[in-house]
Amino acid sequence: MSDTKRFLYVNRKAPHGTIYALESLEVVLIGAAFEQDVSLAFLDDGVFQLIKKQATTGIGVKNFAPVYRALGDYDVKKIFVERESLEERGLSEDDLMEITHENDDEEDVSSVEIVDRARMAEIMAAQDVILSF
């Protein structure tokens, strides 16, 4: 597996108003087939992508939010959400949907880790490839 690299997908924009969130998710799902070391980061307005109970019927666009909850099935287990971005928008961890994956003991554990801005910088510095959407 000498071809394994650390991929970080950085999500910075709110969902539905623009297509970035949906098309970023499409890259993550396709990328899963390449068996890389994948992490997702949500910061700035990107934290809105993970808000609970999104309902898009009224605006006539596809609601892709449930796909985030299936990321564990794609072996995406590391989801970092920036604390300051949540706080700046009056949000907290309680506002986010539950995203889990199965650990080695076959227990469902949370994939989401709330990290501060300094830690997010460290996470970014440790990557080989960063795709920013």
Place this chain on the structure above:
Amino acid sequence: MKIGVVVNEGPYTHQASDTAYQFTKASLEKGHEIYRVFFYHDGVNNATRLTVPPQDERNVQRNWSELAEKYQLDLVVCIAAAQRRGILDDSEAKRHGKGDGAANLAPGFRISGLGQLIESGIQSDRLVVFGD
């Protein structure tokens, strides 16, 4: 150095494609290898041959096509993003029944899947993303 380039915005509205073009051109002139240029999101709109900008303006699509011809560049347009936005090559235009002559993919570009983006990240020493 082997460099992968990603273009996530369309021409004219946004600087991303121009900057990516200048970066790609400068990299090649400095002797670097460009592994691939991948067009995603509205970036796929750089690949339509039907743009007709005013004569005293740069032609973003033609810039890319000419650079591709000069350096044998691999310009790849994401198929899913392209289909959403009406960028079709001959076979896709035929497959979706869009009629003869509907294909608008410019010379030097090819349409392929998102796997080509991930592969570019794996194979390149650096992946450089141009977007908003």
